[in-house]
Structure formats: structure tokens, C-alpha cells
Amino acid sequence: AQSVTQLDSQVPVFEEAPVELRCNYSSSVSVYLFWYVQYPNQGLQLLLKYLSGSTLVESINGFEAEFNKSQTSFHLRKPSVHISDTAEYFCAVSASNYQLIWGAGTKLIIKP
Amino acid sequence: DAGITQSPRYKITETGRQVTLMCHQTWSHSYMFWYRQDLGHGLRLIYYSAAADITDKGEVPDGYVVSRSKTENFPLTLESATRSQTSVYFCASSESVGAQGQPQHFGDGTRLSIL
Numbered sequence: 001a002q003s004v005t006q007l008d009s010q011v012p013v014f015e016e017a018p019v020e021l022r023c024n025y026s027s028s029v030s031v032y033l034f035w036y037v038q039y040p041n042q043g044l045q046l047l048l049k050y051l052s053g054s055t056l057v058e059s060i061n062g063f064e065a066e067f068n069k070s071q072t073s074f075h076l077r078k079p080s081v082h083i084s085d086t087a088e089y090f091c092a093v094s095a096s097n098y099q100l101i102w103g104a105g106t107k108l109i110i111k112p
Numbered sequence: 113d114a115g116i117t118q119s120p121r122y123k124i125t126e127t128g129r130q131v132t133l134m135c136h137q138t139w140s141h142s143y144m145f146w147y148r149q150d151l152g153h154g155l156r157l158i159y160y161s162a163a164a165d166i167t168d169k170g171e172v173p174d175g176y177v178v179s180r181s182k183t184e185n186f187p188l189t190l191e192s193a194t195r196s197q198t199s200v201y202f203c204a205s206s207e208s209v210g211a212q213g214q215p216q217h218f219g220d221g222t223r224l225s226i227l
Contacts, residue, residue: 044202046215098162
């Protein structure tokens with residue numbers, strides 16, 4: 001069965017510092033991978049996705065994630081965070097029946 | 113406006129009552145999903161639907177009923193609400209073409225409290 005592990009429940013980081021949110025998945029087949037962001041009192045929004053091709057995918061607000069097949073990872077990074085990045089971030093992998101398997105989420109806490 | 117709309121945004125009810133959460137999407141997406149989000153559990157799938165009149169159980173379906181008579185609507189009913197069903201409920205939809213690579217689009221959620 002597929003599963004997704006987000007290794008950190010919370011990540012505190014100072015404003016303008018770099019951040020990495022870790023995501024590992026288990027799957028015996030080709031996967032599609034997603035990162036979603038949830039701002040307080042809102043629904044989840046797609047941040048970026050990996051379907052195929054280049055292993056490095058980018059979002060419009062400066063986040064990037066790298067698909068690493070050998071390490072079964074899809075870590076999310078940003079070189080310099082802003083207070084507006086405060087949110088919870090969810091990693092997900094597609095399942096064979098069109099569902100998404102979700103990680104437990106990582107809360108990104110930006111310290112001024 | 114195009115998108116996915118959930119109503120109500122907030123609901124307080126009592127144990128034993130029936131309550132229905134509404135979900136409406138304007139994209140004509142084939143797939144629709146209901147999740148609940150609880151501290152410590154992340155997102156858990158309650159039910160999903162591949163098309164009108166086709167529904168299937170997710171991870172935590174007990175105590176819930178869904179229907180999908182029209183593509184755009186996917187209501188979730190708690191037939192006899194219990195305190196353990198206090199949660200934030202999210203509806204989502206996705207396209208079917210190349211379904212595994214399609215992202216899910218979420219509503220803003222319904223915060224349900226059962227007293």
C-alpha cells in the first residue's frame with residue numbers, strides 16, 4: 001500500500017531564512033506527487049505537482065520541490081521565507097483509484 | 113463564480129440530530145471527495161464519487177451518507193450526529209481525464225460542532 005510520511009509536524013524558521021519541509025513516500029509503481037498549502041481557516045490549495053519530466057518543479061511564489069526516485073522523497077524548499085508563508089503544508093501521492101494519499105501535514109512557523 | 117462552494121461555513125448542532133453539509137462545484141468535474149480534518153489525524157477520506165450516481169467509501173465512512181444525483185452536487189449527511197463527528201469537513205473535486213495526475217480542488221470547509 002502507498003503511504004506518505006512528513007517527518008516534521010512543525011518547522012519553526014526565522015523570516016528570510018531558507019526552509020525545507022520533508023516528504024517521503026512508499027510506492028511500488030510510478031507516482032504523481034503534490035504539495036498543497038493550507039492557510040488558516042481556508043481550504044487546501046495546490047502549491048506544485050510532479051507528474052513526469054524534470055525532477056525539479058517550481059511554484060509561482062518561490063517554492064520548489066525535487067522528486068528523488070531513489071530516495072522516494074519529494075522535499076519542499078524555499079530559499080527565503082516570508083511571514084506570509086505561515087501555513088500548513090501537505091504532501092500527497094496519487095493512488096491507483098484516483099484518490100490521494102495524504103501526509104499528516106507540516107506547520108511552517110515563521111519567527112520575526 | 114466558478115469554483116467549489118461549501119455550505120454552511122459553520123454549524124452547531126446537538127447529538128442525535130441529522131445534519132447535511134452541501135458541496136457544489138461549477139467545473140463539471142467527475143470526481144468529488146469528502147474529507148474530515150482533525151488535529152493529529154490530518155485529512156481522512158470519508159466518501160468519494162467518480163460520477164453521478166457512483167459513490168464509494170473512503171477511510172472513515174461510518175455514520176455518514178452521501179448522494180450524487182447531479183454531477184455538480186455532493187451532499188454529506190450525518191444521520192445521527194455524535195460528538196466524535198465534530199470536525200472541519202472539506203469537499204474537493206478533480207477532473208477525470210488523466211485522473212491520477214489531476215490535482216484536487218478544495219472548498220473552504222465547514223466547521224461542524226456537535227454538542
